[in-house]
Amino acid sequence: MNLRLENKTAVVLAASSGIGRGIATVLAQEGCNIAICAREKSRLGLVANEIRSATSVKVFSKEADVADAISLDKFFDQVLSVFGKIDILVNNSGGPRAGLCFDFNDQDFQSAYELVLMSKIRACRRVIPLMVKNQWGRIINVESTSVKSALENMVLSNTFRSAATAFAKTLSMEYGKKGIRIHTLLAGPFLTNRLHELGADAAKKRGISFEQWKKEAEEETPLGRFGDPLEFGALVAFLASECSEFMNGTTISIDGGTLKSIT
Numbered sequence: 001m002n003l004r005l006e007n008k009t010a011v012v013l014a015a016s017s018g019i020g021r022g023i024a025t026v027l028a029q030e031g032c033n034i035a036i037c038a039r040e041k042s043r044l045g046l047v048a049n050e051i052r053s054a055t056s057v058k059v060f061s062k063e064a065d066v067a068d069a070i071s072l073d074k075f076f077d078q079v080l081s082v083f084g085k086i087d088i089l090v091n092n093s094g095g096p097r098a099g100l101c102f103d104f105n106d107q108d109f110q111s112a113y114e115l116v117l118m119s120k121i122r123a124c125r126r127v128i129p130l131m132v133k134n135q136w137g138r139i140i141n142v143e144s145t146s147v148k149s150a151l152e153n154m155v156l157s158n159t160f161r162s163a164a165t166a167f168a169k170t171l172s173m174e175y176g177k178k179g180i181r182i183h184t185l186l187a188g189p190f191l192t193n194r195l196h197e198l199g200a201d202a203a204k205k206r207g208i209s210f211e212q213w214k215k216e217a218e219e220e221t222p223l224g225r226f227g228d229p230l231e232f233g234a235l236v237a238f239l240a241s242e243c244s245e246f247m248n249g250t251t252i253s254i255d256g257g258t259l260k261s262i263t
Contacts, residue, residue, distance in 0.1 A: 003241035006031030010088035010240065011079055013037055013066050013123065016044040018192030019142055020092040022229025023236045028055045030237050032088065035079040037064035058083075066093050066119040067111070076126040085134070088240045089127045091120040091164075092142040095194050096156035098201065104156065116160035121167060128175065135179040138240045141168045142232075145186045145259050147251065165251055172249030181248045183239050188255020189217070190227040222257035 009032065012024040016038030028034050028051045038044040041063040048061035060082045064075040079086065096112035097104075120141055131137025143161040144151070150158045165184045172182035189195060196210070203213035218225050235254055238244055253259050 001243060003030050003237055003243060005088075005237065005241055008032045008087040008240070009035065009079075009083045009085050010090065011035045011076075011086055011123075011127070012090040012092065013119070014092040014094060016040050016047055018194060019187060019190055019229045019232050020090070021047050022231075022233040023090050023092070023142075024233075025051060025054075026230060026233030026237050027088070027090075027240065028057045028059070030241075031057060032240075033058040033060075033083060035060045035062075035083065035086075037062050037066070037075050039063065039065050066123075067115040069114075069118070069122055072119060072122055073126070076123070080130075086127045086130055087134075087136065088138045088140075089123060090140050090142065090236060091123055093119050095144070096160070098153050098157075098198060099155060100153060101155045109156065109159075112156040112160050116157070117164045117167070120164050124171060128171075128180070131180045132175070132178045137178075137180040139168070139171070139180065139182040140236050140239055141165070141182075141184045143184050143186050145188050145253055145255050147184070147186050148253065148261050149259055169249050169251070176248045181239070181244065183247070183249070184251045185232070185235065185239075186251065186253040186255065186259075187232065188227065188253065188258045189221065190229055190232060192229065195226065225256070227254070227256055 010027045012020055014020045015024040015036035024034050024036050044061050048059045051059050062075050062078055065071040093115050096115055143165055144157055146154055146158045147162050147165045168182050168184045199213050200210045203210045232254055
């Protein structure tokens with residue numbers, strides 16, 4: 001299938017590793033010019049160079065903190081200075097800290113709010129006017145299966161990822177007739193730094209190695225393995241293309257079948 005994404009400009013937030021990196025890689029392979037950001041400058045630079053060496057697309061990378069309004073705004077200013085347009089926005093961020101409902105103070109909740117919810121709202125504010133002008137655009141938010149099935153010990157993620165999903169759905173209702181399609185993808189267990197972080201903590205509590213925890217956890221999944229971020233990127237590429245023109249406002253799980261909910 002030819003997704004016809006050549007010469008589109010795609011912005012992928014938090015793209016220095018994991019799912020963000022997988023998305024940026026696949027979109028570049030499909031012909032999109034790419035703008036990526038992350039907090040870790042050195043790792044971001046490595047990803048940008050890898051994409052440049054493997055494709056012929058233009059790549060712009062810049063250190064930025066998506067949870068910081070000023071930092072994020074400067075990044076978008078620079079993207080527009082380089083490319084002059086944004087056709088595709090992938091809203092991604094790191095996950096907030098794990099913990100129980102009353103493990104956190106007000107500032108902890110505020111930080112998670114800025115990271116998971118406000119980063120996406122602010123990014124959408126920047127790109128929606130451009131997409132309305134062109135009567136075409138794609139926005140894809142990366143969230144977690146916790147939106148459909150709350151995860152234990154993950155109150156911050158459960159709370160704000162659900163809110164971000166509701167925002168995306170509402171936005172899709174307001175701008176569908178303007179040629180803009182907006183979706184939310186719910187990530188299950190993918191081989192990322194985040195999974196390693198949470199898995200290492202779970203393994204420590206059980207007194208086992210991370211490798212043993214990973215083996216047991218993968219065996220418990222319906223497919224017997226964790227996902228590859230490039231598989232996530234493939235779904236994003238499809239939703240970013242005109243092949244998905246009649247889809248809008250969807251919330252799709254990409255989790256290897258780990259969610260047991262019917263809807």
